[in-house]
Amino acid sequence: MSTTVKLVSGDGFTFVIDKHVAEHSPTIKNMLDVSHGGAFTEALTNEIKFPEIKGKVLEKVCQYLHYKHRYAAEGSTDRVPDFNFDLELSLELLMAADYLDC
């Protein structure tokens, strides 16, 4: 049972991140869920393809998932740095974030 998951962008970039980090996105969590009903292919192969998300955007999403993993549980919320991204990315990032619900 591996603890990492592979996220593949539409233009062929692959990002390997921890499962715990990836599961901060409910969409991904449901894809990898094996608890009830049948497991999706993604859960069995631990690889999720996002044909509509570009590599740059998926990279930012991974960074955000790590940011969330790092700071979401922490008590001292006033020391959390801002999460920054380029303006050019923001529209596509919004669409990806909406899809991943994160």
Place this chain on the structure above:
Amino acid sequence: MDLNDRARGSGSRNPCGGAGNTIKGPHSALTDYLQEIGVSRHFRERRRAEAAAAAAAAAEPTAATQGQVQAQGPEQPPASNQGELGADSADAALARDLQDEENEEAALEESGVGTSRMATRNRNRQHMAVVVAPITEEAVEAESSKGKGKGAARGKGRGKKKPKKDSDSESDFHKSDDEANQREGLNRSSARKGGHMRSCEVCNKRFLQRGEYDESDRLLCPNCQRSVDKAQNEVSAVSKRARAVASSTAAPKRRRLKKTADGLLELEAGLPSLQDLCVRAIAKHVDQVESFGDISVQSLNKLCRIICKMRVLDESTLGLFLGADRTSVVLYDCTRLARNALERIVEMSPNVQTLALEYCGRLDAGVLDAFGVGLRQLAKVQLEGAFLVDDKAWAKFFREAGPRLRSFQVRFSGFGPAAMRALITHCEGLEELRVSECTDFNDDCLGMLAAPLTETEEALQEPERLLRDTEKIEVVPWRPLARLKSLDLGHPHLAMSSATATRVIRALGSQLRVLNLSGFKDVDDNFLLLGLAPHSEHLQELSLAECNSISAEAMTQFFAQGADATMGRGLVRLSLNRCYLLTDAVLHAVVRHSCCSLRSLDLNSVDDFMTEQGLLALAGGALPVEGEEVASSVVKGCPYLEDIDLSWVRCTTDSVLEKVLEACGRLEKVMVYGCPEVSIFAPTRPGLSYVGRVCDTL
């Protein structure tokens, strides 16, 4: 407030500290506020430090004292804790302190940000330390546990360091402030303390700097300071471990206060989501749309959906979807767009041809007028929820824009007789009409679609004449809507008579491709057989939902008669939603009528007399009529069926579904709300989804 401070202060003297010191006494609003941002932070940090110490105590029994310095947040490397094994001397502690600070400073240098922030924190710590020292010494003596908390050691250490930096004139001032600080009720950044206004070196923001200013240190505002702290702390793996420990045992997360654009402090629960961050960034830079790069129309539409779903479509984000080159403006949630925002649509996108606004409750007569006058290319209008617009306003709009309109759809608006008359008069090119759920839409309005009966001509002309009261213009006589192909009058709020409906359908039926008469509760068999049946040659989509006055026999006859003409190529979409009285025979007839064309079938709640036999017709089990050649296509059922709604048709079972699925290879969506016999073992295949199965609920 002082009372409370003292109460808290005395409570904190309890060497056990921790959860025991709940605040007692009256709470003023200010107290609560301070508690929220000041005191609670202190407690939180203290508790966390205690937890960290308690965890470290697994290795060595070090109890954190209540004299824990406020500035020592979770970032403090507990290495100092662990290193304190046994070494009680203040000198050793001092040496360690210095060492720690040097380490921190060194790390800071490496991270490229100056040491001044560290120094600022040190300075602040020192302030704490002076006052902390006398108390912690008592506490240490009082405690029996060996080893000392960081606080005591640091307090002593700092106590020694302090005089070096202190300037005489200010010492008293600061000391008294520190004493004030020491009272745990008070936030470190309370306004009472005073300080100097400085400009941050990194971000140039002005901030209030408490305490002393060391010339050699870099001056950084709290935000930059924190970023540096964080950056510095990322270096230390030990601190990470402590943080993990601390966070798992920490008190429930306090909410962060965030200043919104209005200057109001807003409590932010947790981390902002990525969607929030993106929308905020977009909203802030809406003017620089060019910098977003090229966006395709579909992406823009998708974006609009997302922004509307998040309920953040307002003046600032609206600009993203407008522009002189836009021919279509589709906004899914205009609740936050006030009058002037809606009028901006006219200003910024005067060339729109398609305008679709949902939830546009704030759209009033004035805005509608602006649309009519300003949007010269407007061909397709869809307004849902414009309840402020009344009859006359619509009439005026049609006078202005009517000749250009090709499609007009409105729901939940004040559309009434005057508007209808104006529509008939002015919108000759109208191809698609939808007036749904409008409270003023009455039988007369319906009647206007058909040629007026002589005795009611005057009455029909009346609204129009009233509108033209200022000008004595000849009222144009009635003309039919010759181009109308799609008519949707679903769910009227007032009763529609069957006779009027029959008249209308006789006039218009032959040209219609789409007809929706949902909610026409009173249309009866005559309408169906004498009105619709002879005039439905081109009909592709039919909805007779909730038309409960139509009997099953009439329905069967309607489809049976039509089957000869259509040869199985009849309707594409059929909705018999809530027609409770329909029987199996109806379904058989439907299949015979439209088996080769039917894509979407809605049989929601058609339950009273329906049995499996009826449903099996969809799978090709149609009963042949006596004497009639059964067309081979009919035997196969409805092969093109894509979505079917069998909610509340309780005779639906797994085996029926199996047969239906076999015959309908293209079926994608099956709605089975309220079908208890459809279980988890219902047949599935890739591409097919069940909606509303009982077993699917969590």
